[in-house]
Amino acid sequence: MEWIIEKSHDGMLVREYLRTVKRFSRSTLVSVKKDGDILLNEESVTVRACVHQGDCLRIVFAKEERGSHLRPVAKPLTILYEDDELLVVHKPAGLATIPSIHHLEDTLANRVIAYYDKKGIPFTYHVVTRLDVDTSGIVLIAKHRFAHSIMANDQLRGEVNRTYIAFVEGTLKEHQGTIQAPIGRKEGSIIQREVREDGKRAITHYEVLEQYLNFCAVRVKLETGRTHQIRVHFSSIGSPLIGDDLYGGNKTLIQRQALHCSHIQFPHPITRQVMQVKSELPQDIRKMMQHAKGLC
Template structure:
């Protein structure tokens, strides 16, 4: 990849319907830049130009004007320790990085200097001259593998998180669970909240947050099922809690009733993402195969 040593810029052409807008309104309402992002640009070393001339956000726009913003270099958290790890990059552009996260690696460090995906991404950014910090759009548990979205700047992060909060990013997982489900497919609509007395464990409870998971059986291997699951909401440990609630905890998920037999982590893999990329204005589908440890477990079941 060619190093990206210059600061990120974004350019828009003012349309007929946008003529007469004040630049602040154009950027906030039409392009959805947050107040914080605009403040970072103004005070953090960025720039706002119209037709290659610096302007203030009070500038009045005309049809055909070229609006260009330059984002400042971002401050990297001192908690995240960069380190080399070969990244399985599924997609990359100037705004978005999608990687296939391995198991046994936290998305962000929970303690100072802990190795994490964030640290590996920051090392990669440093090697490529990308002046950004780590902006995870979705997060995966330490022992969950699969597709993880990372915004390469604040603006992209704002856009994708807004879409995720509206349920506009479709996330599909594959899980190995104990037993055979009694139905081929279905929907679990059961609220999830923190378990009393625990800061980690979640349970289905009536006063929890609404949580919706759709599932479909892919295959059955003796007393294990491979299930495809799609999230409609994104609660902590949602799939793990819902499958345990059904009486079919994930293989090796000892926190929620699974038995560790032949797999060293919960059998959960983020296998597919269906997204609309609002900056390049395209739809994308990204998919990954099951990792070797889950495939090995299936082979063991079939032997």
């Protein structure tokens, strides 16, 4: 990456320019110093060099290494948006976001790596937002470690915002509401979570979109991002997600939790332009809705 130094940054140290103006994290800067290069007007310099108006500062990042489980799997990948810095994709239900002991071969990560190889993109997999295996919808991926460091910090500051569509059992008392209840790991389980007094702060905002005979569609926005937060919160108020048998949902209408990440808004890591991407409801959820309307 390279930049032409503007008048307002004349006299800054390279370190100061990269950290404050270009938002390099400390770890990214250390990586560049150790395994990359810093070129000022095509001459290699240290971070203690001064930049002046009109100078060309170029950063050469270290070559990225891929983990042993990131073998390419050439299967379908639905791309919603792409540029040199990031990738936004639609993850189908049933596909893990990253490899794990339970999902080693075909994950979203493996499919992205296969796509990178096909397009000659020399990076590894830097996921910014994740989804449970059986949740469908938008996943945000940084193409390189610099973009990832910026977007990870944006996420910590609450600037990466996702909207979900969930289908929950029964009828909610309030058309709009907030569920505020701490969430922690359920005793005796490494997977399941529950509302508990000693849990971490968790806040879920919702709005009912449509009422069906035995369930309703709700738009959900998270103020916090706890594991299984939407699933746990709606189960805690007696309206588990349809298909979510882990938290008390009925699987008659659909064989997975009826939860879809439908919209994401975030600042672009380089231009800082506010980006918005949408993802349509998948076929299994639309089929469930059509069946429910036929019963009304």
